[in-house]
Amino acid sequence: xxxxxAIGNNVAENYASLIAGKRGISRISQxxxxxxxxxxxxxxxxxxxxxxxxxxxxxxxxxRTVLIGCIAADEAISNAGILDINNARTGLISGTTVGxxxxxxxxxxxxxxxxxxxQHITGLHAGDSTKKIATHxxxxxxxxxxxxxxxxxxxxxxxxxxxxxxxxxxDRAIVGGTDCLSKxxxxxxxxxxILSDTYSAPFDEERKGLNLGEAAAYLVLESxxxxxxxxxxxxxxxxxxxNANDAYHQTASSExxxxxxxxxxxxxxxxxxxxxxxxxxNAHGTATPNNDLSExxxxxxxxxxxxxEFSSTKAFTGHTLAAAGGVEAVYSVLALQNDTIFPNxxxxxxMKEFALDPITEVTKxxxxxxxxxxxxxxxxxxxxxxxxxxx
Amino acid sequence: xxxxxxxxxxxxxxxxNLEDVAIxxxxxxxxxxxxxxxxxSIDALELIVMLDKDYGIKLADPKQGKxxxxxxxTMAGYIKEHRSR
Amino acid sequence: xxxxxxxxxSVSAQKTFDNSLFLEEIVxxxxxxxxxxxxNYKDYIPPAAARRMAKGIKMSTVSAKTAMIExxxxxxxxxxxxxxxGLGCIGDSEKFVSDILDNDEQFLTPTRFIQSSHNTVAxxxxxxxxxxxxxxxxxxxxxxxxxxxxxxxMQLENEEAxxxxxxxxxxxxxHHVNTHRLIGHIKQEPVETMSVLTSGTxxxxxxxxxxxxxxxxxxxxxxxSELLAVETFNTLAEDQVAxxxxxxxxxxxxxxxxxxxxxxGYNGDVEFDGYYDTLATALFKDTAQVYYKHLSGEFDTASxxxxxLGNKLLKQQRIPDAVRLNSVPxxxxxxALIYNQYRGENHSLTLLRKC
Numbered sequence: 001x002x003x004x005x006a007i008g009n010n011v012a013e014n015y016a017s018l019i020a021g022k023r024g025i026s027r028i029s030q031x032x033x034x035x036x037x038x039x040x041x042x043x044x045x046x047x048x049x050x051x052x053x054x055x056x057x058x059x060x061x062x063x064r065t066v067l068i069g070c071i072a073a074d075e076a077i078s079n080a081g082i083l084d085i086n087n088a089r090t091g092l093i094s095g096t097t098v099g100x101x102x103x104x105x106x107x108x109x110x111x112x113x114x115x116x117x118x119q120h121i122t123g124l125h126a127g128d129s130t131k132k133i134a135t136h137x138x139x140x141x142x143x144x145x146x147x148x149x150x151x152x153x154x155x156x157x158x159x160x161x162x163x164x165x166x167x168x169x170x171d172r173a174i175v176g177g178t179d180c181l182s183k184x185x186x187x188x189x190x191x192x193x194i195l196s197d198t199y200s201a202p203f204d205e206e207r208k209g210l211n212l213g214e215a216a217a218y219l220v221l222e223s224x225x226x227x228x229x230x231x232x233x234x235x236x237x238x239x240x241x242x243n244a245n246d247a248y249h250q251t252a253s254s255e256x257x258x259x260x261x262x263x264x265x266x267x268x269x270x271x272x273x274x275x276x277x278x279x280x281x282n283a284h285g286t287a288t289p290n291n292d293l294s295e296x297x298x299x300x301x302x303x304x305x306x307x308x309e310f311s312s313t314k315a316f317t318g319h320t321l322a323a324a325g326g327v328e329a330v331y332s333v334l335a336l337q338n339d340t341i342f343p344n345x346x347x348x349x350x351m352k353e354f355a356l357d358p359i360t361e362v363t364k365x366x367x368x369x370x371x372x373x374x375x376x377x378x379x380x381x382x383x384x385x386x387x388x389x390x391x
Numbered sequence: 392x393x394x395x396x397x398x399x400x401x402x403x404x405x406x407x408n409l410e411d412v413a414i415x416x417x418x419x420x421x422x423x424x425x426x427x428x429x430x431x432s433i434d435a436l437e438l439i440v441m442l443d444k445d446y447g448i449k450l451a452d453p454k455q456g457k458x459x460x461x462x463x464x465t466m467a468g469y470i471k472e473h474r475s476r
Numbered sequence: 477x478x479x480x481x482x483x484x485x486s487v488s489a490q491k492t493f494d495n496s497l498f499l500e501e502i503v504x505x506x507x508x509x510x511x512x513x514x515x516n517y518k519d520y521i522p523p524a525a526a527r528r529m530a531k532g533i534k535m536s537t538v539s540a541k542t543a544m545i546e547x548x549x550x551x552x553x554x555x556x557x558x559x560x561x562g563l564g565c566i567g568d569s570e571k572f573v574s575d576i577l578d579n580d581e582q583f584l585t586p587t588r589f590i591q592s593s594h595n596t597v598a599x600x601x602x603x604x605x606x607x608x609x610x611x612x613x614x615x616x617x618x619x620x621x622x623x624x625x626x627x628x629x630m631q632l633e634n635e636e637a638x639x640x641x642x643x644x645x646x647x648x649x650x651h652h653v654n655t656h657r658l659i660g661h662i663k664q665e666p667v668e669t670m671s672v673l674t675s676g677t678x679x680x681x682x683x684x685x686x687x688x689x690x691x692x693x694x695x696x697x698x699x700x701s702e703l704l705a706v707e708t709f710n711t712l713a714e715d716q717v718a719x720x721x722x723x724x725x726x727x728x729x730x731x732x733x734x735x736x737x738x739x740x741g742y743n744g745d746v747e748f749d750g751y752y753d754t755l756a757t758a759l760f761k762d763t764a765q766v767y768y769k770h771l772s773g774e775f776d777t778a779s780x781x782x783x784x785l786g787n788k789l790l791k792q793q794r795i796p797d798a799v800r801l802n803s804v805p806x807x808x809x810x811x812a813l814i815y816n817q818y819r820g821e822n823h824s825l826t827l828l829r830k831c
Contacts, residue, residue, distance in 0.1 A: 034581045092710075096615075097593065105573050111655050121655045124569075125562055125776070126594060127616035131821070134710050141720070144710035145623040146616040148564070148594035156612060160627065167630050184569075187576050188589035191436060193453045245557075245602040245611040250590050252432065262608055377590065378599020380611055406585075408527035429524060436586045444583040 001235065002075025003330045004068050005215035005317045006042030010075050015334050018342045019362050023316045025199055025211050031102075033183055035190060038197050041181060042213025042318025044068060055136070063100035063123050064214070066132045069178035072216035072326075073133050076174060080220035081232065088171035088226055091143035092134050093161050094218075095153025095177030097322040099126035102182045129178060143170060148322065150376030151284075152243075153177050154217065155325025155384055159241040161221045171226045176218035176326030185212060185321065192251060194288045200319075201346035202285035202312035203292050203358045210286045213318020217326030219333070236333045239369070240273065240385030242266025251377050252290050257298025259381035260284075260373065264302050267371065267383035272391055275303050277369050280341050282328045283358070284373040285312020286319050295373065296356050311344035311359045325374035325382065332370040332386040339366050395467045406441060407434050419464045427462075435460060447475035479632045479703040480831055481689050482696040483549070485542030485643075486784045487512050487535040488685040488772050495546055498788055499796040502771065504669040508662050509653055510683040510773040525604065530565035530591045532647040533600055535686035540601055540641060546698050547690040554690075555637035556610035557598050558627050560620030560644040562776020564594035564613075567649040574651075597645055610637065618818035619708040620644060621687070621777040622826065626706050632693045643688035644777030653682060661819070663744075670798075672744035672770035680743040683773020687780030689787070700787035701812070701828040704728055709823045717754045717823070721815065724825045732759045736809035737789060739782050740801070741816035743769040751817050756801065760813075764806035766799045779816040779824060786812040790830040 003010065006024025007017035017024065028041045030048075051067040052059060055074075073092075077085065100123025107117045122128050127146040134144045143164075147156045154177025161173030179185075189195050189212060196209035227234060244266060246259025253260065268275060284295055292312075299307050313331050320327055335341060344358035369387045376382075400414045403423075407430065421427040424435070435456050442448040442459075448470065450456060459469045486492035489510040490503055503513065512535060517526060520538045529537070536559070544551070563569075569592035575584055590596065595613035602611050610631065614623035621644030628640040656662050663679040672681060691703065705728050712720060725731060738760045740752040756765055766789070772781035789795055790812055814826040 099615075101573075105576065108573050108577060108651070111658055115658075118655075118659055121659050124566075124652070125615070125617055126564075127562070127620070130616060131710065140711050141709045141716070142711075143708055144616070145614055145619060145708070147612065148615040149598075149611070149613050150593050150595055160612075163630060163634075167634060169630070183576055183581065184573060184589075187581055187584050188572065188586075188592075191440070191584045191586040191589055193436065193439075243610045243612070245599070245608050247602045247606050247608050249431075250433065250596070250599065250603065251586075259608060376595070377593045378595040378611070378613075379602060380595060380599065410527065411523040433528070433586055433590065440583055440585045 001079055001219045001330050001333060002072040003217040003327060004044055004071045005320065005327055006044055006213055007316050009046065011330065018316065018331065019340065021343055021345065023345055025318060031181055031183060033186055035186060039186065039195050040199060040211045042211055043181060044214055061119065062132055063103050063129060064180035065096060065099055065102065065129045065178050068180060068214065068216040069094065069129060069133045070136045072176065072178065073137055073174060073218045076218040076220050077137060085137055085139055090139060090172040091164060091170045092130060092139055092174045093145055093147065093157040094130040094133060095147045095157040095322040095325065096126050096129050096179055097148055097150055097153060098179050098182050098185055099129045100124055101184045102180050105183050149380040150378055151321050151324055152374040152376040152380045152382040153322035153325065155374035155382040156243060158219065158238060158325065158329055158384055159243060159382060162238040162241055165221055165223045171223045173221045174218055175221055177322040178216035179214060179321040179323045181212060181214040196287065199346050200287035200315050202287040202315055202344055203296065203351060203356065204347050205349040205351045207287045207289060207292060209288050211318040213320040215317060215320035215323040215327050217323055217330045219329055236336050237387045237390050238384060239387040239391045240267035240271025242270065242383045244381045246379035246381055248379060253294035253375060255294060257294040259379055260295055260298035260375060261301050263381040263383040264298065264371065267385050271385045273369065278308050278371045279365065279367045280335060280370045281308055281310035282332050282370060282372040283310050283312045284375045285314055287314065291375065293353055296351065296354055300354060307356060309341050309359050309363065309365065311342055313342050315345035328372045329384060329386065332372045335370050336367050336386060336388050340364055392467060392471065395470065396463050399463055399466055402441060406437055417463060420462050422462060423460050446470050448473050477633045477635055477693045479629050480692050480695045481700045481703055481787055482692050483543045483547035483690045483698050484700060484784050484787050485539035485688040486781065487515065487539045488781055489513065489683045490771050493538060493542065495542060498792055499798055502798045506668045507666050508681055509648060510681060511648060512684055528587055530568050532565040532645050533597055536597045536601065536643060536645045536688065539686040540643060540688040543688045543690050547696050549639060549690050551605040551607065553639050554605060554607050554609065554641050556631060556640040557602050557607055558612045558624040558640060558642050559598040560614045560624035560777055561594060561597060562615065562617055562620050562646050564615065565591045565596055565647065566652055567647055568592045570649055570651045617776050618779065618816060618822040619824050621780045622706055622708050622824040628691045629703055629706060632691060639690060639692045641688060642691050643686065644780035645686040646684055646775040646777050648682060648684035667744065669770050673742055673767065675744045676746055678745060678747050680745050680774035683775050685772060685775060685781060687784050695831060699831040700791045702831045704827040704829050706826045711821060712823045714751050714754055717751055718759050721755060721759060721825060728827055735760065735763055735811050735813045737764045737766055737806045737812045739766045739786050739812060739814040741769060741779060741782060742767040743774045748820050751820065755815060762804060764795060764804040765801035766795060767801050768799050771798065782814050782816060783826065786814050786828050790828060
């Protein structure tokens with residue numbers, strides 16, 4: 001697996017920040033916006049120039065979404081010990097919402113007079129970012145697609161990869177997602193009045209909204225046959241997945257989390273597990289008033305009085321939109337590998353609607369199965385279950 | 392005041408694309424949300440922007456909208472008192 | 477478990493929203509961009525629901541409704557909704573961007589932002605039908621629609637679902653057109669509908685459309701075809717197309733001679749039509765050949781029109797003159813193969829059998 005986020009440029013750095021309780025939230029520095037003093041974001045440290053140089057792209061060749069995507073995908077490939085990406089039926093499934101919007105919004109009016117920036121015109125296609133990552137990886141004559149289901153995009157990419165391997169359509173799937181920060185999303189979430197002006201506080205009574213973030217994260221899923229053939233070390237298993245639609249509102253989640261509950265139930269069913277088999281929940285936990293209430297209620301509906309240890313890691317990274325499911329998948333695997341639950345930062349006051357306390361300190365606990373939630377606009381609800389052992 | 396109410400009705404119809412609604416159909420005291428005109432939470436956000444843009448009123452807390460946007464009557468009253476443009 | 481296409485729905489630059497017609501009358505254009513022929517939306521969508529709908533959502537709603545009605549499908553029978561779209565409701569995205577720029581990030585309203593989320597079509601259809609099932613949106617250029625079809629097929633085969641609504645949609649908007657003209661993706665000179673193939677110029681005629689289908693593992697009386705296979709390739713060299721097609725067919729236990737009709741995505745772009753020639757002039761030179769993008773125009777999900785056409789001609793056992801590339805007859809056509817690519821990338825092969 002591979003990742004780049006506001007709390008680190010690779011898996012090791014992300015893990016170090018998670019166990020040190022070191023968040024990556026700050027004022028925005030790389031985008032010029034009139035809202036800069038009213039919002040906090042999870043920005044990746046490296047500037048485009050630094051990332052371009054690291055990857056061997058020319059100046060202003062591609063969107064930041066592509067740059068960070070390539071970095072995370074490269075790490076995932078190398079971490080999985082893949083020497084020839086085309087030696088098995090390999091697919092790339094990437095989630096994104098903004099794609100090349102960072103450049104589209106920058107050059108929207110400039111395209112007409114400035115031929116030197118026209119390489120970004122096709123970048124408005126969300127799939128263009130995936131195509132460029134596939135080219136960077138040298139993937140040919142393969143299944144390459146893009147999923148855009150708002151903030152559940154990369155969770156759905158992981159789900160599709162798992163389903164395709166299970167169905168024998170692929171031997172290997174590189175799955176995850178990438179989204180950079182843009183004026184587009186900053187202003188979009190601003191119109192919905194769900195951006196916090198301070199550090200986001202998931203599941204806290206006083207929560208004021210989310211911090212936007214940027215990130216890319218990919219995992220390499222491989223079939224049993226390929227793992228055996230190549231004698232690979234397995235980091236974890238995708239044992240369960242579920243996708244459902246809340247069918248309640250275009251942006252908001254239903255009051256009692258119907259879609260979230262359905263997605264979690266489906267995931268348990270595909271995993272052949274009971275609710276009691278789940279040892280830790282990495283919640284969607286965006287810190288908007290609506291999400292945390294709805295998700296919390298769904299957790300109570302599923303687990304009853306025995307809600308397992310849970311936390312949202314978004315106070316570390318910000319809400320990285322399409323990449324969030326991938327980021328949190330990496331964190332879920334890290335949790336399993338290290339038998340460690342990462343803290344839900346900035347939590348002080350329980351919500352008045354229910355008695356749910358997230359984990360606020362780094363906690364050691366033997367973990368077998370971790371459940372990760374990702375929800376998005378359009379009612380999209382996705383749940384993944386990661387396990388230490390094959391079910 | 393009645394001029395402002397008329398103006399608000401026109402704006403609401405235009406801004407919220409209520410093509411099939413005639414100005415006369417909106418009574419001053421009709422509820423805008425739920426049963427009356429049937430507006431929803433996204434419309435509320437649109438109205439908050441309208442207050443800001445057209446009347447220079449910034450709502451600090453979106454929850455305030457609930458009482459302000461009860462009807463054309465309450466909206467006009469609030470605008471009259473707080474407008475800066 | 478077999479997968480059947482039980483019904484179809486289309487809104488395109490031709491009068492396809494009425495399922496009782498089959499290209500009897502061709503609308504001819506002489507242009508570089510084509511808009512859809514819009515049905516009367518009020519017949520399909522209540523005004524209260526329509527007020528915030530982007531054009532893409534309206535087209536999709538009509539097309540989806542047409543498909544649902546034809547199959548006699550109740551809303552609560554749909555287990556999943558899967559949509560492919562290259563650009564989503566791009567009109568709203570572009571307006572939101574220009575509003576940000578023109579108003580210096582002030583006085584922005586949420587509706588346009590919400591509509592510009594790519595999954596707004598699938599989300600709103602689910603909302604309208606109260607469908608809480610699997611809901612996916614694929615956004616990968618020319619294989620957006622095929623990705624959705626592939627996903628649906630996999631779910632039906634694995635018995636994860638019984639009935640799925642699958643669609644492709646894209647809308648045509650000014651800024652997108654103007655910028656794509658700058659980079660030569662759109663033809664510089666207008667071209668007459670029946671001369672698109674022989675235009676001899678670079679670029680394509682751009683358009684828009686929405687194509688929805690109900691896919692099920694049970695055949696209904698309205699059934700059009702059985703979906704045998706669909707496969708996509710991110711890259712493929714021109715000289716590899718024939719070989720890939722052969723191996724695709726042999727995986728499905730067929731040779732090229734089993735194909736009665738081949739549907740090719742020719743769009744009149746001299747730079748890239750050669751990919752289709754490799755099949756038309758060799759492997760399938762004695763097969764009935766059909767093309768359609770002169771009628772539908774090119775857009776990311778234009779192959780949805782190709783899929784619509786394949787289904788329609790298998791069911792009706794008739795090839796309209798306007799889509800014929802050669803005069804080879806297709807008597808009692810059983811198998812249709814659809815090949816599509818865009819600008820040499822994102823290739824797809826889809827195999828249908830009459831049901």
